[in-house]
Amino acid sequence: MKINLLILISFLSVFNLNSQIEPNPLFSDNMILQRNSDVNVWGQADKGKDLSISVSWSDKTYTTKVNNDGSWRLNIATPGAGGPYQIDILCNDNVLKIKNVMIGEVWVASGQSNMEMTLSGFNREPVLRSLDMIAKANNPEIRLITVKKTFSDVRLNSFEGNWVESNHKTASEFSAVAYSFANYLNEVLDIPIGIILTSWGGTPAEAWTPSETLSKILTKKELSYNRKQPDDEPSVLFNAMINPLIPFNIRGAIWYQGEGNVGRAHNYTMLMNSMIQSWRDEWNIGDFPFYFVQIAPNGCCGNIGRSQQAFLREAQLKTMQTMKNTGMVVTLDIGSTLTIHPPEKILIGKRLAYWALAKDYGFDGLPHSGPVFKSLTIEGNKAYVDFDYAERGVTSYGKKLSGFEIAGEDKIFYEAQADIDPHWGAGWKRSTLVLMSEKVNEPKYIRYGWTNYIEGMLYNIQGLPASSFRTDN
Numbered sequence: 001m002k003i004n005l006l007i008l009i010s011f012l013s014v015f016n017l018n019s020q021i022e023p024n025p026l027f028s029d030n031m032i033l034q035r036n037s038d039v040n041v042w043g044q045a046d047k048g049k050d051l052s053i054s055v056s057w058s059d060k061t062y063t064t065k066v067n068n069d070g071s072w073r074l075n076i077a078t079p080g081a082g083g084p085y086q087i088d089i090l091c092n093d094n095v096l097k098i099k100n101v102m103i104g105e106v107w108v109a110s111g112q113s114n115m116e117m118t119l120s121g122f123n124r125e126p127v128l129r130s131l132d133m134i135a136k137a138n139n140p141e142i143r144l145i146t147v148k149k150t151f152s153d154v155r156l157n158s159f160e161g162n163w164v165e166s167n168h169k170t171a172s173e174f175s176a177v178a179y180s181f182a183n184y185l186n187e188v189l190d191i192p193i194g195i196i197l198t199s200w201g202g203t204p205a206e207a208w209t210p211s212e213t214l215s216k217i218l219t220k221k222e223l224s225y226n227r228k229q230p231d232d233e234p235s236v237l238f239n240a241m242i243n244p245l246i247p248f249n250i251r252g253a254i255w256y257q258g259e260g261n262v263g264r265a266h267n268y269t270m271l272m273n274s275m276i277q278s279w280r281d282e283w284n285i286g287d288f289p290f291y292f293v294q295i296a297p298n299g300c301c302g303n304i305g306r307s308q309q310a311f312l313r314e315a316q317l318k319t320m321q322t323m324k325n326t327g328m329v330v331t332l333d334i335g336s337t338l339t340i341h342p343p344e345k346i347l348i349g350k351r352l353a354y355w356a357l358a359k360d361y362g363f364d365g366l367p368h369s370g371p372v373f374k375s376l377t378i379e380g381n382k383a384y385v386d387f388d389y390a391e392r393g394v395t396s397y398g399k400k401l402s403g404f405e406i407a408g409e410d411k412i413f414y415e416a417q418a419d420i421d422p423h424w425g426a427g428w429k430r431s432t433l434v435l436m437s438e439k440v441n442e443p444k445y446i447r448y449g450w451t452n453y454i455e456g457m458l459y460n461i462q463g464l465p466a467s468s469f470r471t472d473n
Helices: 002-019 130-135 176-189 211-217 236-245 265-283 308-322 345-360
Strands: 021-023 032-034 038-045 050-055 061-065 071-077 082-091 094-111 139-146 163-166 193-199 252-256 290-293 326-329 372-379 382-388 404-407 413-415 417-420 432-436 445-448
Touching: 021 082, 021 094, 032 193, 038 082, 050 071, 061 071, 094 139, 094 176, 094 236, 130 176, 130 345, 139 176, 176 193, 176 252, 176 345, 193 236, 211 265, 236 265, 252 345, 265 290, 265 308, 290 308, 290 345, 308 326, 326 345, 404 432
Parallel strands: 032 094, 094 193, 094 252, 139 193, 252 290, 290 326
Antiparallel strands: 021 038, 038 071, 050 061, 050 082, 082 094, 139 163, 372 382, 382 432, 404 413, 404 445, 417 432
């Protein structure tokens, strides 16, 4: 009996010692820290006590005194990419050791189910070529922490989650888009890549936006949108799944969401721009890059021939065009009539990585965007369309172009014959399309991909697809 009592006392003593230092869950074994930064490290400990942090990559020791509410925070300088390292946090004669720490690049990955979808796929919904990626996944330089799903009406400071190294056993449960993004960056840059995954299927952008921001941009009527689940409520996911991550140092964010806002495209650009700015303001590390995925054509959000999704795709394009340091991956060529979850997740992750490489990692000149509508010129019964991001021309890879429509002053649209400009000469442009229809003698407006589902087939020479667009707005 005495032996059992001693064991219990010993266990409680160890438990109490360990519980006196509680860093945010981001600071745990196998973590990745942002390189070449003064990173924020914070958590809870015994109030009024001295707390210090030592790191194995430096001889410097960082010290502070725990606040009266038990909170503490320190800034620690990180070197260039490398590892593994160790972080020791000391307080009141207790030591918490954080082991197997790598230093590299850290990205937040957020959105709804298309970001959440793992390499193993969903039931009856596969991820193409995922088995090959899983088999090659033994790479300790790629790590992911998943924020457990929860929602809250007030801001939370902590969450449940732990860092996991990539290997053939763990990778199947990694976000397919985020893993592909991280894997490609790691392959090209040869540095550790950490992903903080915080996503929830079926959720609207309003749920990921702070209440203070929403109150400034949306009316009470707009905030009373159809909420099917508690996690659809305004701000509840920002409070529970974004706020606990702040102010962890990150390089940027990738985002895959939009289906939850189909039908409310009229305010989506304003909502997205405001959400992005609010995240940047909260993190207070400048206008960090924010790259997102345009929703893919599908037959699941309204009739295939209708245009609710086209309006949402347009709103997403406007965010890229109006919001600093953003970029958009187009998926017009890889949609599906059967599912809202396109199986080409690995390709989407790579397309996101092209943006990061071109804009953030010094790969100047690397193509990263598909053709974007630039201008429309009318000559007789023909409409000439020019594009940005198509310096070497546009192509359909030999397929007959479809999905283009043309209209006159009455804005009644008809299917248009579309051809890549065949005229070679001083005025010839490789990025020009020629549109015409026997039913429209005096064209004025054009549009492309203006239905819920379309098999996009217009690309630049580098193989990146064009977004849907219109000129009648």
